[in-house]
Amino acid sequence: MTTIRHLTYDLLRRHGVTTIFGNPGSNELLFLEDFPSDFRYILALHEGAAIGMADGYAQATGHTGFVNLHSAAGTGNAMGGFANAWNAHTPLVVTAGQQVRAMMGIEPLLTNIDATTLPKPLVKWSCEPARAEDVPLAISRALHLSALPAPGPVYLSIPYDDWDKPAEPESLRLLKRAVSAAGALDAGALAALAARLDRSANPVIVLGPDVDAARANAHAVRLAERLKAPVWVAPSAPRCPFPTTHPNFRGLLTASMADISRQLEGHDLVLVAGAPVFRYHQYEPGPLLPPGAELIQITCDADEAARAPMGDAVVGDVGRILAALADKIGEAARPAPQPRETPAPSAPGSVPLAAERVLDLMDELAPSDAIYVNESTSTIEAMWERMRWEHPGSYYFGAAGGLGFAMPAAVGVQLAEPDRQVIALIGDGSANYSVTALWTAAQHSVPVVFVILRNGTYGALRWFARALKAEHVPALDVPDIDFVAIATGYGVEAVRVDTDEAFASAFARALKAGKPSLIEVATAWPAT
Numbered sequence: 001m002t003t004i005r006h007l008t009y010d011l012l013r014r015h016g017v018t019t020i021f022g023n024p025g026s027n028e029l030l031f032l033e034d035f036p037s038d039f040r041y042i043l044a045l046h047e048g049a050a051i052g053m054a055d056g057y058a059q060a061t062g063h064t065g066f067v068n069l070h071s072a073a074g075t076g077n078a079m080g081g082f083a084n085a086w087n088a089h090t091p092l093v094v095t096a097g098q099q100v101r102a103m104m105g106i107e108p109l110l111t112n113i114d115a116t117t118l119p120k121p122l123v124k125w126s127c128e129p130a131r132a133e134d135v136p137l138a139i140s141r142a143l144h145l146s147a148l149p150a151p152g153p154v155y156l157s158i159p160y161d162d163w164d165k166p167a168e169p170e171s172l173r174l175l176k177r178a179v180s181a182a183g184a185l186d187a188g189a190l191a192a193l194a195a196r197l198d199r200s201a202n203p204v205i206v207l208g209p210d211v212d213a214a215r216a217n218a219h220a221v222r223l224a225e226r227l228k229a230p231v232w233v234a235p236s237a238p239r240c241p242f243p244t245t246h247p248n249f250r251g252l253l254t255a256s257m258a259d260i261s262r263q264l265e266g267h268d269l270v271l272v273a274g275a276p277v278f279r280y281h282q283y284e285p286g287p288l289l290p291p292g293a294e295l296i297q298i299t300c301d302a303d304e305a306a307r308a309p310m311g312d313a314v315v316g317d318v319g320r321i322l323a324a325l326a327d328k329i330g331e332a333a334r335p336a337p338q339p340r341e342t343p344a345p346s347a348p349g350s351v352p353l354a355a356e357r358v359l360d361l362m363d364e365l366a367p368s369d370a371i372y373v374n375e376s377t378s379t380i381e382a383m384w385e386r387m388r389w390e391h392p393g394s395y396y397f398g399a400a401g402g403l404g405f406a407m408p409a410a411v412g413v414q415l416a417e418p419d420r421q422v423i424a425l426i427g428d429g430s431a432n433y434s435v436t437a438l439w440t441a442a443q444h445s446v447p448v449v450f451v452i453l454r455n456g457t458y459g460a461l462r463w464f465a466r467a468l469k470a471e472h473v474p475a476l477d478v479p480d481i482d483f484v485a486i487a488t489g490y491g492v493e494a495v496r497v498d499t500d501e502a503f504a505s506a507f508a509r510a511l512k513a514g515k516p517s518l519i520e521v522a523t524a525w526p527a528t
């Protein structure tokens, strides 16, 4: 007789999901008992770290991540992670243990009251199966739905007396299901889109995270080179979809309506691929497009297509459409874009270091295929100006801007990419949201290099306060935090540095350490 639990693990195996990130409570123990030897459980000390690790892992592997949380309290602690995963189109199945069916109506301790409402609207679907026998179908549906376009998190609340119940024999059919999305353009639509690109006098390409998620970066390069079009990265970028060293690369678009129109001035066709139109941040009203410009969006997300405030949109497989367009369009007769101006190397020797100096030293010393997971919010622009990212999967940032993503996500990405070095660049404010990820990194000896930029303040909020002309705002400083002591307490070797030489030698040592390490570096504020 196959139990609900056995069939669930078989379904997870069928989908290649054998890593579980989580933090257990009594409601989860019967799901975890007799834990199968071909699975691994990555314990997080806080559910925000659990979902952040799963998000990084899923984004870096391109496969569905699986999280097991404790009832309502665990789900609540993970909500910031749901926001990031929702915005990142991350395929996640998040499960939470529920009290036993026999008592749920009385709402005893650890009941997840109205469980399916809790994570909304940050999930594609949430369900608490009506019967134990319905759990396998819900698990199967969640695994398929989380990965189908647009990918995203789904949530299941499962009463813990379901696991030992017998599965209905017909449920075994679920193990044989293959579900996939087509998503290419038909010949007519492709020809029409290619013709619009060929006709444009001065096109520009704007790329978003779903290009990197589809590992379609090389197709985007081919398209840009044939079109001889400059390439911008869409604002508030959580991934890097195009080589920053490519001569067509122009940088990161500013996240404001007025600025984007200024940056795209002179172009008659804006081709957006793999991004919403647009993920603005600061409100600076202005024309949505420069005069005379048209916009076409290629997206895997029907809602992104529907909610865009201007232009046309095509919903489909971003990678396949870019590849087909690169094959279809003619070689543009115009001259190729000239390489952008890059900033001069930062001056050595300042104490405390300028943040740009830390970026330049990391870029110089790290392997060329290093992966940066970023949560240093006042240095984002400088990173996009200075860092040489040439490979797919080189950069990750919390897609909803929810802090607490990067430290755990760096652990998840490093688990997914053992042959590339992961570097987590974290602000001294952000470092406090999911700092427990350091413990998991130490326990599993996950060799992330954590670099904490200590400028003693919420730098990005100071910038925003100035932009909003908000004066006398309290609570913007975070002095006197000892990250070396914190890291040591969680089992991660750490060092504090104040000079270029000390940072460079600590960073070089960390890159070779083969285990997690943390460097706390004092940086200047205001940023230069």
Ligand SMILES: Cc1ncc(Cn2c(C)c(CCOP(=O)(O)OP(=O)(O)O)sc2=O)c(N)n1
Residues within 6 Å of the ligand: 080, 375, 376, 377, 378, 379, 401, 402, 403, 404, 426, 427, 428, 429, 430, 431, 433, 455, 457, 458, 459, 460, 461
């Ligand atoms: C979960 C959460 N809480 C609060 C914020 C608000 N916030 C906060 C608190 C920021 C300051 C981050 O400071 P930092 O030290 O990490 O980095 P910088 O000094 O480089 O800005 S940036 C920002 O949007 C957020 N985005 N997410």
Ligand SMILES: [Ca+2]
Residues within 6 Å of the ligand: 427, 428, 429, 453, 454, 455, 456, 457, 458, 459
């Ligand atoms: Ca800071």
